[in-house]
Amino acid sequence: MMKTIVLTGAAGNIGKVLREQWSDGRYQLRLNDIKPLGEIAAHETLHVGDLRDADFCAELLKGADAVVHMAGIGTDLELDLLIEHNLKALLCLYQAARTHAVRVIYASSNHAIGMYECKTEIDEHAAVRPDSLYGVSKVWGEAIARLYFDKHGVESICLRIGSFEVEPFERRHLQTWLSHPDMQHLTERCIEAHNPGFQIMYGVSANTRNCWRQRDNPIGYHPQSNAEDFADRIAGIPTRGGPLAELFLGGGFAASDYSRKT
Template sequence: HLAGTSVERPLPEIIENNLRGLVEVYEGARRHGVRRIIFASSNHAIGMHPVEDKLTLDCDFRPDGFYGLSKVWGEALARMYWDKHGIESVCIRIGSCIEKPTEFRHLSTWLGFEDLLHLIEQSINVPDLGYLVVWGVSNNTRSYWDNSGAARLGYRPGQNAEDYAADILAQANPLDATAQRYQGGSFASFDFTAQERRNPQR
């Protein structure tokens, strides 16, 4: 399922496309006897974790906006449909799925196209998964995420953003200071209240 809004947008649009739309997908699957759904979750469900943290799949949700929050909700919806209706789900927390990494953050979050196709194929073909969450990330040397849980899929990524590191490190980091601090990058810095402006004296 890739039909939702994929960027930070006003809440009404997120609700319509990412919450209501996903319910329609799962209800359609339920009515027609579909066995498994591959849900495009996102790293933005955990985007407010600091970049220093190495995350496992059971880490706390820390969404970096309404978009990331919709992915938290989506993973929970997928779990409910497995528990109540027996519809399997693979929730893929996609990192930065682009042709090649172009900036410093991508050295940790990149998901190459070849690895994406391999991950989707495994998610379709591996039997008896139940409910599973995996990181959608290549075999990056600097990855933020421990993807050992993907072993159940037989996912063996072959691409590594480090192959592009020399060119990337020769460039300035395009992200602002807040975006550089959190795993969600620019999503984390959008509409971010600086520390000095929080909890004003009454």
């Protein structure tokens, strides 16, 4: 039977791409954003609204198989905005997922671990080292996911998304690039996997220079793209944010407002 998938943040960068990738109608899609969602297709329903509204969330998730949660604030803007859209809205979503037993595929971020130096090899069990308040908000999201699985059995896969770009365009991307086809494959594996429980997955392509080691892979994610194919063109292009952005995994987020002396 065709699965019903809720896609939040469907008007955003990643949401728009996933929507397009699923335009063949492989899923019945419930699209959500606070922004307009454009023309509707036969396999879609549109749900413009704010996920901070608990009743709205409950209605949105009712009867769905999974929610691909891409809505949120993706920059280190004001704390209030992070609290509202990355914390409060996420809690509303998890309450609805608990009520209706819906699997959550959560857009976490590499910025949850962005203060590791680029050369440090880490797996998904390494201690978190956020590089910004934005990164802290993603750590909080991963903690909510853990809580709702341990106490309520809500299945969650947290995706520590690297750099989602059509093509890599700076040196850092040799490590962090996540191609559009690999993101589609990753998300579909999250939807289709049997009993994933709680899992953190690195959302990154099969980049030769990547230092994230996925120890457990219960969903069967096997990326195909490799940023190394673009190395001739981008290895000489400095990472935006200066020398500290080159040193730390989180790039410009890690370098911003850095004041440590030793």
